[in-house]
Amino acid sequence: MTVNRVQVVENILNANDQVAQLNRQVLDQAGAFSINLMASPGAGKTSFILKTIQALRPEVNIGVVEGDTAPVTIDADKINAVGMPAVQINTGGECHLDAVMLKAGLQQLPLLEIDLLIVENVGNLICPAAFDLGTHINLLVASIPEGDDKPYKYPNIYRGLDVLVINKTDLLPYIDFRMEYFRQGVEMLNPGLTTFAVSCKTGEGIDAWADWLRGRLAAAKQV
Amino acid sequence: MTVNRVQVVENILNANDQVAQLNRQVLDQAGAFSINLMASPGAGKTSFILKTIQALRPEVNIGVVEGDTAPVTIDADKINAVGMPAVQINTGGECHLDAVMLKAGLQQLPLLEIDLLIVENVGNLICPAAFDLGTHINLLVASIPEGDDKPYKYPNIYRGLDVLVINKTDLLPYIDFRMEYFRQGVEMLNPGLTTFAVSCKTGEGIDAWADWLRGRLAAAKQV
Numbered sequence: 001m002t003v004n005r006v007q008v009v010e011n012i013l014n015a016n017d018q019v020a021q022l023n024r025q026v027l028d029q030a031g032a033f034s035i036n037l038m039a040s041p042g043a044g045k046t047s048f049i050l051k052t053i054q055a056l057r058p059e060v061n062i063g064v065v066e067g068d069t070a071p072v073t074i075d076a077d078k079i080n081a082v083g084m085p086a087v088q089i090n091t092g093g094e095c096h097l098d099a100v101m102l103k104a105g106l107q108q109l110p111l112l113e114i115d116l117l118i119v120e121n122v123g124n125l126i127c128p129a130a131f132d133l134g135t136h137i138n139l140l141v142a143s144i145p146e147g148d149d150k151p152y153k154y155p156n157i158y159r160g161l162d163v164l165v166i167n168k169t170d171l172l173p174y175i176d177f178r179m180e181y182f183r184q185g186v187e188m189l190n191p192g193l194t195t196f197a198v199s200c201k202t203g204e205g206i207d208a209w210a211d212w213l214r215g216r217l218a219a220a221k222q223v
Numbered sequence: 224m225t226v227n228r229v230q231v232v233e234n235i236l237n238a239n240d241q242v243a244q245l246n247r248q249v250l251d252q253a254g255a256f257s258i259n260l261m262a263s264p265g266a267g268k269t270s271f272i273l274k275t276i277q278a279l280r281p282e283v284n285i286g287v288v289e290g291d292t293a294p295v296t297i298d299a300d301k302i303n304a305v306g307m308p309a310v311q312i313n314t315g316g317e318c319h320l321d322a323v324m325l326k327a328g329l330q331q332l333p334l335l336e337i338d339l340l341i342v343e344n345v346g347n348l349i350c351p352a353a354f355d356l357g358t359h360i361n362l363l364v365a366s367i368p369e370g371d372d373k374p375y376k377y378p379n380i381y382r383g384l385d386v387l388v389i390n391k392t393d394l395l396p397y398i399d400f401r402m403e404y405f406r407q408g409v410e411m412l413n414p415g416l417t418t419f420a421v422s423c424k425t426g427e428g429i430d431a432w433a434d435w436l437r438g439r440l441a442a443a444k445q446v
Contacts, residue, residue: 040264041348041377042369069349072375093379095318095349123376125264126292126318126347145368145391146265152295153346154264156316168368174397 016131019099023106023134030111032063033220034119036133038157039141040150041123044167046075047200048141049118053084055210056116060217063114065089065105067097067122075120085109096127099134115217125150129157136220137162144168148178151185158189163196165209170199239354242322246329246357253334255286256443257342259356261380262364263373264346267390269298270423271364272341276307278433279339283440286337288312288328290320290345298343308332319350322357338440348373352380359443360385367391371401374408381412386419388432393422 027034039045046066053062064086066076071090079086087108089101102119109117119135121128138161142150145168151158158164164186172179186193194212198205250257262268269289276285287309289299294313302309310331312324325342332340342358344351361384365373368391374381381387387409395402409416417435421428 040346041373042263042366068376070376070378074372074375093349093353095347122349123263124318124347124349126316126345127350143265143368145366145394149297150264152297153291153293155293171368171394171397174394 016099019103020132020134023099023102024136026106026111027117027134027136030114031221032111032114032117033217034117034135034137036119036121036128036135036138037141038121038125038128038138039123040125040143040146043123043141043143043146044200045120045123045141046078048165048167048198049120050078050082051198051200051203051206052118052210052213053079053082055206056213060115060214061113062116062118063087063109063111065097065102065109065117065119067091067101067120069093069095069122085114091122095122095124096131097121097133098131102133102135116213125154125157129160137216139163139165141165141167142182144171144175144177148182149185151182151189155189158186158193161190161193163194163212164190166195166197167200169197169204170201239322242326243355243357246322246325247359249329249334250340250357250359253337254444255334255337255340256440257340257358257360259342259344259351259358259361260364261344261348261351261361262346263348263366263369266346266364266366266369267423268343268346268364269301271388271390271421272343273301273305274421274423274426274429275341275433275436276302276305278429279436283338283437284336285339285341286310286332286334288320288325288332288340288342290314290324290343292316292318292345308337314345318345318347319354320344320356321354325356325358339436348377348380352383360439362386362388364388364390365405367394367398367400371405372408374405374412378412381409381416384413384416386417386435387413389418389420390423392420392427393424 064079066088076086076088087105196209287302289311299309299311310328312328419432
């Protein structure tokens with residue numbers, strides 16, 4: 001009986017990962033490189049996506065999946081307004097996207113026409129970190145007003161990152177943010193993590209991020 | 224069999240609320256008025272608690288429970304540094320406090336000496352809204368840099384509030400924040416909600432909040 005119970009738990013844990021694997025296959029076959037974009041509420045996820053679209057168009061076609069906990073299309077509308085396909089997933093109060101939700105989103109997008117798929121996860125520094133969606137990389141948008149102690153307080157999400165973006169650098173003059181303390185916390189959890197400091201308001205740092213992303217997209221095409 | 228299953232689910236749902244009721248009884252008997260303080264990561268929960276302590280001392284004894292997802296005592300240390308009792312609850316990666324965790328915290332505090340207990344929940348706008356802790360009021364610290372669309376995107380937490388604090392008003396000159404749009408969203412979800420706009424950096428608005436809280440504490444003593 002005990003063995004049986006353990007097996008049941010394993011099956012539950014693996015269900016999400018199995019669908020995530022399928023999502024990755026679908027994305028690979030379509031030639032769409034994909035980013036799981038996570039952040040705290042209000043860190044500037046949608047602004048960052050808009051700046052990325054602006055920097056990479058017209059050579060890169062970008063699709064967006066917007067995860068929201070409520071049936072509001074504020075973010076999806078912003079993406080559509082700049083002419084890119086966006087599909088909204090309303091989690092119905094759930095605190096994260098999972099692979100099954102993303103699978104449903106993928107079915108609504110013209111994946112063959114998309115070079116880069118950005119999945120905007122629900123605004124939350126805890127729960128999204130625990131669910132593989134089947135995307136290729138995990139990216140966190142941190143922001144200066146959140147404070148310099150976040151890596152120490154939310155270590156799990158930082159451990160799983162491939163890229164870190166520090167947004168709202170334009171607010172540095174007005175906020176007590178110790179960049180060195182923040183970076184030390186990140187380095188402890190995720191040594192050598194690729195990091196970009198940007199301001200989606202002024203555009204500072206976006207070019208460096210866009211160059212790096214172009215490189216990743218080119219490498220993905222060659223595989 | 225079907226009926227039995229429904230009963231099991233009901234028992235699970237009620238377990239948290241039953242412990243929450245017990246917590247409320249314990250707090251009432253000790254004469255400690257209590258606040259469940261929720262917010263997004265980095266909205267300024269701990270700074271707001273420190274400002275509240277500063278405004279009400281020495282006439283009000285304040286105890287603090289710090290909910291964290293990791294075993295870091297950054298916030299609890301700040302409370303202890305100003306001479307108030309604080310106990311930390313490490314949720315072990317969980318995304319919210321629940322009534323059982325608070326019960327464990329209450330057992331470590333000198334409740335009879337405490338007039339006001341502030342429970343700093345985990346930084347998260349979604350999950351904490353679903354769990355009654357047994358505190359007397361729910362308070363959210365929103366902050367200007369999070370953006371003016373948060374009531375629309377995270378409606379559940381706004382619906383359950385007794386008090387709303389809008390922090391970091393000192394950053395208003397540097398951020399596109401439409402206060403009217405924000406307040407309309409709040410009004411739609413929670414008409415007539417008691418709201419204070421404050422800056423924990425400059426101290427603006429803290430007096431009005433402290434006056435209101437003194438009134439609530441006095442009223443609670445008379446019951």
